[in-house]
Amino acid sequence: MTKSHPALADLHGxxxxxxxxxxxxxxxxxxxxxxxxxxxxxxxxxxxxLAGMVGRSHPKDLDRPQLLALCRQKxxxxxxxxxxxxxxxxxxxxxxxxxxxPDAGTLRWDGEVLVEEGLHEAYxxxxxxxxxxxxxxxxxxxxxxxxxxxxGVLVRVGSWFGYARDRSLPLRTPLAPLVEQVLxxxxxxxxxxxxxxxxxxxxxxxxxxxxxxxxxxxxxxVHLEPGLNPAGDRLRIRDTxxxxxxRPRDWHLSGVRGTVRLLG
Numbered sequence: 001m002t003k004s005h006p007a008l009a010d011l012h013g014x015x016x017x018x019x020x021x022x023x024x025x026x027x028x029x030x031x032x033x034x035x036x037x038x039x040x041x042x043x044x045x046x047x048x049x050l051a052g053m054v055g056r057s058h059p060k061d062l063d064r065p066q067l068l069a070l071c072r073q074k075x076x077x078x079x080x081x082x083x084x085x086x087x088x089x090x091x092x093x094x095x096x097x098x099x100x101x102p103d104a105g106t107l108r109w110d111g112e113v114l115v116e117e118g119l120h121e122a123y124x125x126x127x128x129x130x131x132x133x134x135x136x137x138x139x140x141x142x143x144x145x146x147x148x149x150x151x152g153v154l155v156r157v158g159s160w161f162g163y164a165r166d167r168s169l170p171l172r173t174p175l176a177p178l179v180e181q182v183l184x185x186x187x188x189x190x191x192x193x194x195x196x197x198x199x200x201x202x203x204x205x206x207x208x209x210x211x212x213x214x215x216x217x218x219x220x221x222v223h224l225e226p227g228l229n230p231a232g233d234r235l236r237i238r239d240t241x242x243x244x245x246x247r248p249r250d251w252h253l254s255g256v257r258g259t260v261r262l263l264g
Contacts, residue, residue: 019126037140038257042162053217058244059192075199077164139258228264
């Protein structure tokens with residue numbers, strides 16, 4: 001018998017959104033990819049029109065209209081918490097300031113379509129599975145950089161991965177909309193710093209972890225190059241500093257779920 005409502009383990013995989021209807025009845029044509037691992041997730045939603053910035057431009061090199069275009073993205077990562085037929089997406093990393101209402105909804109199957117309906121807002125989303133975890137062993141980890149006080153998330157499901165890193169400096173005004181904060185910056189470098197929050201989606205092919213979508217245009221096409229230390233408690237990845245310069249980042253692994261070797 002097919003279950004009408006999924007368990008958390010049924011959600012492991014890479015998902016693409018095929019339909020959205022917001023509480024006000026509006027829709028959008030953003031490309032939304034959601035990667036769900038054991039408990040941890042990464043979610044990136046990008047409107048069309050960003051292609052001209054991909055692969056070459058760090059936010060500090062973009063003009064004001066381009067910076068504002070980046071603000072139209074929605075990107076977050078954290079922990080999915082089940083509660084009966086309902087789920088809460090607890091955001092540990094978010095490109096935008098916290099929303100006034102929790103991100104929570106019910107999930108049910110309609111054939112092979114996963115239907116999500118909001119609990120606190122009357123939104124509707126349909127999701128289709130791109131790829132599951134064929135060996136039944138997805139992996140995910142919370143990441144901690146104690147030197148910079150930075151938080152990260154890494155999720156691996158099948159050939160897909162999601163990597164998220166919080167901005168190095170907190171938002172100046174935690175509750176003001178991101179676009180207003182960017183508009184209020186007198187210097188382009190200050191505006192770029194507000195956008196220095198990475199949520200990247202990529203593919204693993206022949207042990208090469210290539211980023212294919214990212215909140216940061218200059219990260220698209222980059223190879224993450226994750227490497228575990230012998231003890232399996234630290235992970236080095238290829239990151240960038242706030243000026244867009246390539247550098248390694250050494251993460252401490254905390255809260256590892258699944259098979260740790262899949263993460264590096």
